[in-house]
Amino acid sequence: xxxxxxxxxxxxxxxxxxxxxxLTTLGVVxxxxxxxALLSITQGLQxxxxxxxNQGLSTNTLIVTSGSGGxxxxxxxxxxxxxxxxxxxxxxxxxxxxxxxEIDALSSDIDSSIxxxxxxxxxxxxxxxxxxxxxxxxxxxxxxxxxxxxxATSGTIPTSPTETNTVVGTRVNQPGQNGTMFFGAGDKIxxxxxxxxxxxxxxETYTADVSGVLGKIGGFGIGGPSDTGVYIPIxxxxxxxxxxxxxxxxxxxxxxxxATITNVSKAITDHFSNQVSVISATAVLSLLTSIFSILQLxxxxxxxxxxxxxxxxxxxxxxxxxxERTREIGILKALGMKSRTVLTIxxxxxxxxxxxxxxxxxxxxxxxxxxxxxxxxxxxFGGGGGFRITPLLTPEVLVGALAFGVGVSVIFALYPxxxxxxxxxxxxxxxx
Amino acid sequence: MSKLVPVxxxxxxTKTxxxxxxxxxxxxxxxxxxxxxxxxxxxxxxxxxxSTMLNLxxxxxKPTSGTLLIDGVDISKLNDNQLAEIRLKIGFVFQFxxxxxxxxxxxxxxxxxxxxxxxxxxxxMHAIELLETVGLKDRVNHKPAELSGGQQxxxxxxxxxxxxxxxxxxxxxxxxxxxxxxxxxxxxxxKLNIENKVxxxxxxxxxxxxxxxxxxxxxxxxxxxxxVVNKE
Numbered sequence: 021x022x023x024x025x026x027x028x029x030x031x032x033x034x035x036x037x038x039x040x041x042x043l044t045t046l047g048v049v050x051x052x053x054x055x056x057a058l059l060s061i062t063q064g065l066q067x068x069x070x071x072x073x074n075q076g077l078s079t080n081t082l083i084v085t086s087g088s089g090g091x092x093x094x095x096x097x098x099x100x101x102x103x104x105x106x107x108x109x110x111x112x113x114x115x116x117x118x119x120x121x122e123i124d125a126l127s128s129d130i131d132s133s134i135x136x137x138x139x140x141x142x143x144x145x146x147x148x149x150x151x152x153x154x155x156x157x158x159x160x161x162x163x164x165x166x167x168x169x170x171x172a173t174s175g176t177i178p179t180s181p182t183e184t185n186t187v188v189g190t191r192v193n194q195p196g197q198n199g200t201m202f203f204g205a206g207d208k209i210x211x212x213x214x215x216x217x218x219x220x221x222x223x224e225t226y227t228a229d230v231s232g233v234l235g236k237i238g239g240f241g242i243g244g245p246s247d248t249g250v251y252i253p254i255x256x257x258x259x260x261x262x263x264x265x266x267x268x269x270x271x272x273x274x275x276x277x278x279a280t281i282t283n284v285s286k287a288i289t290d291h292f293s294n295q296v297s298v299i300s301a302t303a304v305l306s307l308l309t310s311i312f313s314i315l316q317l318x319x320x321x322x323x324x325x326x327x328x329x330x331x332x333x334x335x336x337x338x339x340x341x342x343x344e345r346t347r348e349i350g351i352l353k354a355l356g357m358k359s360r361t362v363l364t365i366x367x368x369x370x371x372x373x374x375x376x377x378x379x380x381x382x383x384x385x386x387x388x389x390x391x392x393x394x395x396x397x398x399x400x401f402g403g404g405g406g407f408r409i410t411p412l413l414t415p416e417v418l419v420g421a422l423a424f425g426v427g428v429s430v431i432f433a434l435y436p437x438x439x440x441x442x443x444x445x446x447x448x449x450x451x452x
Numbered sequence: 453m454s455k456l457v458p459v460x461x462x463x464x465x466t467k468t469x470x471x472x473x474x475x476x477x478x479x480x481x482x483x484x485x486x487x488x489x490x491x492x493x494x495x496x497x498x499x500x501x502x503s504t505m506l507n508l509x510x511x512x513x514k515p516t517s518g519t520l521l522i523d524g525v526d527i528s529k530l531n532d533n534q535l536a537e538i539r540l541k542i543g544f545v546f547q548f549x550x551x552x553x554x555x556x557x558x559x560x561x562x563x564x565x566x567x568x569x570x571x572x573x574x575x576x577m578h579a580i581e582l583l584e585t586v587g588l589k590d591r592v593n594h595k596p597a598e599l600s601g602g603q604q605x606x607x608x609x610x611x612x613x614x615x616x617x618x619x620x621x622x623x624x625x626x627x628x629x630x631x632x633x634x635x636x637x638x639x640x641x642x643k644l645n646i647e648n649k650v651x652x653x654x655x656x657x658x659x660x661x662x663x664x665x666x667x668x669x670x671x672x673x674x675x676x677x678x679x680v681v682n683k684e
Contacts, residue, residue: 352567356537445513
């Protein structure tokens with residue numbers, strides 16, 4: 021029997037029991053839709069995060085924090101990004117601001133290095149009281165390293181800043197990102213931090229002049245400028261926070277190739293006897309990629325289970341169909357149909373169900389992914405916060421979902437199809 | 453006309469079934485020869501072994517011992533696939549018609565041909581011709597449920613003729629139709645035998661029908677007890 025005739029016959033059998041076929045197909049639709057939705061959302065999220073990180077990171081920088089181990093150092097601090105905050109340091113080792121000189125001398129691949137002091141704090145104006153991260157940096161060097169992101173869109177970044185000069189991220193003066201600005205370049209703000217090194221803790225405040233407001237950067241930056249950061253000159257930070265310890269030292273390399281990153285990282289950790297952590301943008305990105313791979317495998321696995329359930333449904337319904345059609349199989353065999361043709365007819369039915377289920381599932385999954393992305397984008401990740409997930413349907417996911425849908429259907433139809441093919445014509449014809 | 457091989461030639465054919473743990477001898481050394489162009493009826497009461505004989509001649513089953521040649525091929529030595537191929541040479545007409553309910557008359561007839569790998573256009577044309585031959589030109593696109601018993605019987609005959617078989621094998625062809633229709637079916641069978649030179653084997657318990665054949669083989673208790681030539 022010709023393949024087209026076999027499929028025609030399979031299709032006529034499916035058409036006879038439309039509701040049953042539709043319900044069986046629905047199982048596949050749900051499984052495939054779940055896989056496609058979860059994977060395309062995760063891949064979209066990964067692409068968005070990687071993109072954001074790429075914007076916020078310079079690939080030719082290393083970030084040195086005190087404390088060994090802990091790939092991300094003391095923890096990516098809140099407030100929309102920036103790796104600052106406290107670092108885990110159990111050894112008593114302290115990273116001092118003037119260590120930049122030692123680091124600069126370590127390798128000819130190092131262009132320059134700068135120290136960053138960071139503290140959580142507040143800013144106040146007449147009508148705004150907002151928690152921020154305060155960074156003490158050398159404005160000139162910082163803007164050299166982050167030449168695309170540490171850029172003022174209003175006002176300027178002072179090249180020889182006075183003590184009171186400050187530069188703020190775009191979400192500091194405009195938290196909602198909706199056009200309502202609470203202050204701008206040229207205004208004065210109060211900067212406060214809670215000094216907990218003395219008992220009882222005291223709030224320390226000074227009035228700063230806003231010299232510039234940064235352009236929008238995006239969600240994340242490790243070491244780099246952040247939309248919720250308040251930047252003050254490093255000398256002022258030393259006085260204000262009463263410390264000469266750096267929370268991190270950003271090292272700018274002359275090249276961003278892996279060998280340079282590895283060599284310099286090793287030179288720095290060796291120099292400080294493994295008491296510092298060195299993080300590179302490349303390492304963060306590859307860590308992120310591996311996290312997402314695991315996440316995808318996990319989510320895809322969960323979705324795949326629902327498809328297995330659908331497969332069992334297919335098997336169940338095929339066995340029912342086989343019993344109902346025992347006599348028909350007897351007739352077909354009596355007319356001269358070979359066992360393998362009977363097998364193919366039953367498998368053909370499963371291919372049709374799998375294919376229809378997969379196609380509808382992919383479309384439904386894609387729609388679901390887009391709806392979910394929209395809800396997530398406008399909700400959890402903070403309104404107009406520039407954090408949009410665009411679901412990604414890669415050709416691999418598309419082809420994989422199609423193959424998986426059809427594959428599961430066929431695998432679960434193998435047993436009923438085999439049983440159908442093995443029916444003895446005499447017995448099958450006698451079946452009532 | 454050159455001598456043709458007999459369409460069916462059974463020599464000392466036995467068939468033993470296991471009924472639970474008890475062996476049942478359904479056929480005990482049957483000898484039968486059906487020549488090309490013959491019209492033979494196998495007559496017997498129920499339990500005589502005629503249904504077993506029907507299954508063997510229809511290549512649905514294999515004998516326990518003896519040889520059974522269908523178109524010169526010993527089917528006792530064939531595997532399932534080869535048996536299926538032999539069945540393409542046999543026009544089996546079942547007692548209960550056994551049409552596929554979801555297919556139209558034409559599609560039922562075409563089904564046989566598509567099993568035999570015939571192309572779409574050719575089989576469509578041939579199916580309509582065959583339905584015309586059995587007098588169902590205006591019922592081509594009707595499904596079995598929309599046809600009377602006699603009409604279904606004729607569709608079954610058209611389907612059996614589809615692959616130009618060596619012989620037609622009919623199981624109680626008048627068992628499930630009224631007497632008027634039975635006569636029509638019988639007339640059709642005779643016409644196919646005489647005009648189209650189709651060899652016919654009828655298996656029945658109906659003596660009147662059996663006598664319409666050229667030759668009647670009487671079966672009893674798994675053996676052929678007599679053979680009567682009804683007319684030359």
